Amino acid sequence: MPALKTVTLPDGSQMPALGMGSWHLAAGRRPLAEEQAALNLGLSLGMRLIDTAEMYSNGASEQLVARVIADKRQEVFVVSKISPQNALSERSIRHSCERSLRNLNTHYMDMYLLHWPAGVKDLQTVVATFEALKQEGKIRHWGVSNFNVKDMQRLYSLENGKNCATNQVRYSLSDRSIETLKLPEWSEQNRMPLMAYSPLGSGGSLLGNPLLAEVAKKHQSTPAAIAIAWTIRNGWTISIPESGNINHIKDNASAAAIALDQDDLNKLDAAFPARYISHWSGA
Ligand SMILES: NC(=O)c1ccc[n+]([C@@H]2O[C@H](COP(=O)([O-])OP(=O)(O)OC[C@H]3O[C@@H](n4cnc5c(N)ncnc54)[C@H](OP(=O)(O)O)[C@@H]3O)[C@@H](O)[C@H]2O)c1
Numbered sequence: 348m349p350a351l352k353t354v355t356l357p358d359g360s361q362m363p364a365l366g367m368g369s370w371h372l373a374a375g376r377r378p379l380a381e382e383q384a385a386l387n388l389g390l391s392l393g394m395r396l397i398d399t400a401e402m403y404s405n406g407a408s409e410q411l412v413a414r415v416i417a418d419k420r421q422e423v424f425v426v427s428k429i430s431p432q433n434a435l436s437e438r439s440i441r442h443s444c445e446r447s448l449r450n451l452n453t454h455y456m457d458m459y460l461l462h463w464p465a466g467v468k469d470l471q472t473v474v475a476t477f478e479a480l481k482q483e484g485k486i487r488h489w490g491v492s493n494f495n496v497k498d499m500q501r502l503y504s505l506e507n508g509k510n511c512a513t514n515q516v517r518y519s520l521s522d523r524s525i526e527t528l529k530l531p532e533w534s535e536q537n538r539m540p541l542m543a544y545s546p547l548g549s550g551g552s553l554l555g556n557p558l559l560a561e562v563a564k565k566h567q568s569t570p571a572a573i574a575i576a577w578t579i580r581n582g583w584t585i586s587i588p589e590s591g592n593i594n595h596i597k598d599n600a601s602a603a604a605i606a607l608d609q610d611d612l613n614k615l616d617a618a619f620p621a622r623y624i625s626h627w628s629g630a
Pocket of ligand 1: 368369371492515544547548554587589595596
């Protein structure tokens, strides 16, 4: 199983730069076998990371991931997330972690994220419990999601808060809000990789943009592959496009091999300027 590109985590270990999301999978939109085949194909094409969460389809997304990783656990980087309402005490965090492990039918997660900050009263307890789960081998790394710079500064002020391995945030050509909030600068300065979610604009109008089609034509590629390649252009961002369609999966996997040049980047900057679009935290 090829790993086309990786990102270095703060502890020096490697994480695949391109993976697959699963928010809308196992939700009855397609036969499960079709989505399972799509995820399997993505893995075989080098997208060796699958992102899920306890809240996606009430655990059914994690159960779908279990079927996909069953015969190749060690080759897949599995990310899941705990919802803030379950992150209120050590006991409830441990309960959620055990349930996710059961759903995923594995004894460890490669990355365990706090899904968003709102509603978490005692972040120190979350960090301390994540650290304990790491020591016990139930999770390999932990991180956060939907944290802005202020949230990250608060995290860094806590004991072991700097052991955070990543921050998963909404980031695409059509939503560059995190740039206006100076999150990429802070993250780069603090060597904190970002995971870009909704890199294709989450089913919006992004992929129909004519400029994207023009850049895609130059690279003999597709708008989706260019949009994904843009999110992983800097070597320290991970991208997790979602698809349950095998043709789209092929397309998405091809993004890892695309190197956008300065002319492409300038054109994309002009067509998709960084501006604050919406409140991105807590999505
Ligand atoms: N941490 C958080 O708060 C958070 C929030 C949102 C999402 N996420 C994670 O990020 C993942 C991705 O985000 P997302 O699902 O919002 O949006 P996305 O990946 O930007 O877009 C997914 C949509 O694009 C379509 N698509 C995928 N590949 C395509 C291609 N090559 N050509 C044309 N259309 C294509 C998919 O349909 P088909 O299935 O038909 O291909 C689907 O409708 C989620 O699954 C989830 O794991 C995390």
